[in-house]
Amino acid sequence: MTRISLGGAVLRGTVSTALMVSLMSASALGAAPVDLSKWSPEYVRSIAGTQDFDTAADCGKVTPLDYKGRLTFWYQGVFEGDPDLLRQYYKDFFETFRKTYPNIQLEEQALTYNDLLDKFRTALLGNAAPMAVRLQILGGTEFASKGYLQPLKPEDVGYSTEDFWPGAMKAVTWDGVTYGIPTNNETMAFIWNADIFKRAGLDPDKAPATWDDVVKYSKQIHDKLGIAGYGLVARKNAGNTPYRFMPQLWAYGGGVFDEASANPTYKEIELNSPQSKAALQASYDMYVRDKSVPVSALTNQQADNQPLFLAGQLGMMISHPSDYNVMLDLQKKATGTDKDKAQTVIDNMRYGLIPTGPDGKRAVVFGGSNIHILKPEYVEGGKVDEPAAKAIICMWTSPEWSLKMAYAGSNPGNLNGFKTKWMKERLDNIKFLDVTTSMLPYGIPFPALPQSPEIMNIIVPDMLQNALTGAMTVDQAADDAAKRVKELMGGGL
Amino acid sequence: MTIVTGKTGARQELRPARWSLLLQKIWEHRADYAYVLPAIVVMLIVIAYPIYYTVELSFFNTPPGLQLRDKIFIGFDNYTAILTSQVFWKVTWNTLVWTLASTFISFALGFAAALALHRDFVGRGVLRAILIIPWVISAVAASYIWKWIYHSDFGIIGAVLVGLGLTDRPPNFIDSVSTVLPSLIVVNIWREFPFAMIMMMAGLQTVPDQLLRAAKVDGANAWQRFWHVTFPHLRDVSTVTILLLAVANFNSFIIPWIMTGGGPSNASHIWITHIYELAFGRQRWGVASAYSVLLFLFMMTLGYFYVRALSGNERKEANS
Numbered sequence: 001m002t003r004i005s006l007g008g009a010v011l012r013g014t015v016s017t018a019l020m021v022s023l024m025s026a027s028a029l030g031a032a033p034v035d036l037s038k039w040s041p042e043y044v045r046s047i048a049g050t051q052d053f054d055t056a057a058d059c060g061k062v063t064p065l066d067y068k069g070r071l072t073f074w075y076q077g078v079f080e081g082d083p084d085l086l087r088q089y090y091k092d093f094f095e096t097f098r099k100t101y102p103n104i105q106l107e108e109q110a111l112t113y114n115d116l117l118d119k120f121r122t123a124l125l126g127n128a129a130p131m132a133v134r135l136q137i138l139g140g141t142e143f144a145s146k147g148y149l150q151p152l153k154p155e156d157v158g159y160s161t162e163d164f165w166p167g168a169m170k171a172v173t174w175d176g177v178t179y180g181i182p183t184n185n186e187t188m189a190f191i192w193n194a195d196i197f198k199r200a201g202l203d204p205d206k207a208p209a210t211w212d213d214v215v216k217y218s219k220q221i222h223d224k225l226g227i228a229g230y231g232l233v234a235r236k237n238a239g240n241t242p243y244r245f246m247p248q249l250w251a252y253g254g255g256v257f258d259e260a261s262a263n264p265t266y267k268e269i270e271l272n273s274p275q276s277k278a279a280l281q282a283s284y285d286m287y288v289r290d291k292s293v294p295v296s297a298l299t300n301q302q303a304d305n306q307p308l309f310l311a312g313q314l315g316m317m318i319s320h321p322s323d324y325n326v327m328l329d330l331q332k333k334a335t336g337t338d339k340d341k342a343q344t345v346i347d348n349m350r351y352g353l354i355p356t357g358p359d360g361k362r363a364v365v366f367g368g369s370n371i372h373i374l375k376p377e378y379v380e381g382g383k384v385d386e387p388a389a390k391a392i393i394c395m396w397t398s399p400e401w402s403l404k405m406a407y408a409g410s411n412p413g414n415l416n417g418f419k420t421k422w423m424k425e426r427l428d429n430i431k432f433l434d435v436t437t438s439m440l441p442y443g444i445p446f447p448a449l450p451q452s453p454e455i456m457n458i459i460v461p462d463m464l465q466n467a468l469t470g471a472m473t474v475d476q477a478a479d480d481a482a483k484r485v486k487e488l489m490g491g492g493l
Numbered sequence: 494m495t496i497v498t499g500k501t502g503a504r505q506e507l508r509p510a511r512w513s514l515l516l517q518k519i520w521e522h523r524a525d526y527a528y529v530l531p532a533i534v535v536m537l538i539v540i541a542y543p544i545y546y547t548v549e550l551s552f553f554n555t556p557p558g559l560q561l562r563d564k565i566f567i568g569f570d571n572y573t574a575i576l577t578s579q580v581f582w583k584v585t586w587n588t589l590v591w592t593l594a595s596t597f598i599s600f601a602l603g604f605a606a607a608l609a610l611h612r613d614f615v616g617r618g619v620l621r622a623i624l625i626i627p628w629v630i631s632a633v634a635a636s637y638i639w640k641w642i643y644h645s646d647f648g649i650i651g652a653v654l655v656g657l658g659l660t661d662r663p664p665n666f667i668d669s670v671s672t673v674l675p676s677l678i679v680v681n682i683w684r685e686f687p688f689a690m691i692m693m694m695a696g697l698q699t700v701p702d703q704l705l706r707a708a709k710v711d712g713a714n715a716w717q718r719f720w721h722v723t724f725p726h727l728r729d730v731s732t733v734t735i736l737l738l739a740v741a742n743f744n745s746f747i748i749p750w751i752m753t754g755g756g757p758s759n760a761s762h763i764w765i766t767h768i769y770e771l772a773f774g775r776q777r778w779g780v781a782s783a784y785s786v787l788l789f790l791f792m793m794t795l796g797y798f799y800v801r802a803l804s805g806n807e808r809k810e811a812n813s
Binding site: 299461 | 759
């Protein structure tokens with residue numbers, strides 16, 4: 001099993017330090033419940049299980065437990081790529097909420113990541129939105145800038161702004177006003193199959209150090225074993241694509257704007273910089289030149305890579321620690337010899353830090369979700385039951401539930417979640433969690449702009465597809481994408 | 494003094510008479526109008542208003558950072574932007590290829606199947622039921638099934654071809670700009686040809702048997718009987734079937750959207766999927782509306798021919 005120098009990794013590199021500072025604004029350091037300056041897997045272990053929280057009592061102070069009301073609520077829920085464990089926690093959450101607030105009539109609706117934005121936008125146009133919504137981190141700014149959301153800060157539901165990752169708070173802030181509360185925050189890690197590495201003549205216990213190594217390893221795996229090396233994802237309108245390509249883009253020193261810098265201004269477009277083109281070239285080399293990644297990468301998402309990985313047909317990919325649990329779930333459903341093959345893959349699963357760029361820069365998307373309250377005029381019936389909305393928000397963003405709802409895949413939005421007994425239990429039960437918590441300081445939030453969903457879900461995947469299909473050269477694809485971002489930012493058609 | 498010519502005076506006299514006649518007729522049929530009034534009101538709400546609003550929106554810019562109510566009037570700029578964009582011509586070409594290929598191949602296969610099933614043979618009923626299956630399967634389910642069949646890494650077709658040693662790698666059906674549209678058209682034809690088959694089977698029932706027998710007695714061979722007797726009788730139903738298929742194909746959404754989302758690199762975007770992406774993915778409500786207006790005009794033209802074909806049938810029936 002891989003042993004990673006996790007403590008050292010956290011402090012590695014001046015760029016990552018700058019990113020870390022960006023995620024931990026100075027104002028937050030003093031009062032934060034968790035000392036982010038000491039962040040390391042060892043520190044996380046040391047604080048886990050050190051504090052008890054009474055969620056019902058805490059939320060009862062925000063909205064009395066006997067409050068009678070009605071709430072419509074949409075949320076980005078679990079989907080086919082999530083483990084069963086997470087499904088159970090979601091079920092438990094809504095059951096607990098109904099028990100805690102028996103007089104609130106809750107009408108919740110789960111939507112997948114890729115469907116939620118479209119449906120929510122359509123509902124808003126018809127003034128038929130839900131009273132509260134949990135959106136992906138990418139979406140909040142768009143709706144806040146358009147004036148659909150009510151100001152909402154952690155203090156409104158009994159918490160403190162310092163209880164949440166400062167980087168995550170930036171994603172819910174527009175024009176100096178806070179419009180939501182982070183529920184969970186995530187950074188992914190690099191996963192590989194040690195057995196495939198060994199058979200391909202690679203060190204089974206060592207992840208590729210750089211993205212150039214990923215290209216080389218992918219080719220070596222493909223050439224020697226005839227299977228896909230790296231799990232490239234380039235589907236349009238799928239969150240998986242930017243979550244996997246942006247770390248590569250940033251590592252090479254590129255970006256859409258200057259979002260990877262410590263104090264981004266989002267003024268200059270960098271998608272067609274030499275560094276960004278180098279990142280795109282790496283994907284081109286794997287897909288077109290070496291043919292070492294799944295051909296289906298253009299129509300696939302991560303949920304399609306998971307069975308490939310479990311079947312031993314894929315050497316490496318970027319994903320959550322929850323993929324280990326997903327593999328266990330899938331293995332349980334396998335039959336005959338497939339079951340044994342799947343077990344071999346699970347036994348050989350290794351997690352490591354996401355590779356760096358040529359200059360030692362390491363980056364990962366600082367992802368997650370936020371929860372918001374809508375303005376009454378955009379809600380069906382024209383009324384928002386604020387106490388009911390605050391009740392569910394208080395519960396979801398509590399140390400207990402923000403931890404449980406992120407149990408296998410990501411991290412609690414509320415930093416106090418790291419102190420709970422469930423965090424301690426999670427550290428023992430969820431394999432490879434250390435690696436992803438170690439990636440947190442390298443996290444870079446998507447640009448907090450209303451145009452970000454279009455840039456990340458459409459323009460960046462289009463750039464990849466244009467280059468990988470040969471519809472354009474790498475240079476043309478990057479230039480075309482930069483031109484489209486420029487037009488978009490200028491309010492063009 | 495006004496001099497009124499006899500002709501003009503007669504016309505002026507006729508006008509009030511015609512109006513009163515019209516009003517009288519409306520009054521006589523007042524119950525009929527009352528019956529259709531709710532339908533007309535509903536149509537005005539669900540069809541007329543959205544059309545008006547779409548036309549209105551097509552003259553506005555709707556940047557992603559603004560609410561729709563803050564839209565900016567830009568006149569015909571959306572239309573200019575569409576007609577001068579490369580994507581428009583690419584998507585239009587895709588739409589034409591998609592519509593024409595799907596329509597005519599579905600029709601030809603459906604017609605052939607109808608002719609085959611029109612003959613009496615053992616198992617005809619079972620075969621007819623089997624052939625209708627693709628049409629009754631949900632388009633969403635069919636799209637997902639075909640996506641797996643075509644999968645470029647572990648699809649069934651690829652596995653069979655590799656297993657038989659016919660190719661080293663599974664063929665790339667939907668991840669290539671050159672093969673994606675034909676691959677989707679195949680799925681669409683598979684879904685649609687049973688519809689053409691049913692329509693043509695119904696049409697075949699109307700061909701008078703005595704004419705076919707008379708032609709046979711006169712020494713006409715099978716092809717001559719088909720070409721000179723059967724086919725002329727099917728001309729109208731064929732026209733209607735082709736028009737219905739063309740309209741459905743022009744408005745297709747489910748298969749290309751689910752299987753590829755219009756990709757890769759816009760290679761399988763047709764008008765409707767492109768409009769959907771513009772509106773709901775990119776919030777360019779103005780541009781999407783302008784596209785919709787253009788599509789509406791095209792569909793109205795097709796509709797005109799459809800109605801003409803139908804009324805032609807009715808006239809012929811009335812004359813006979």
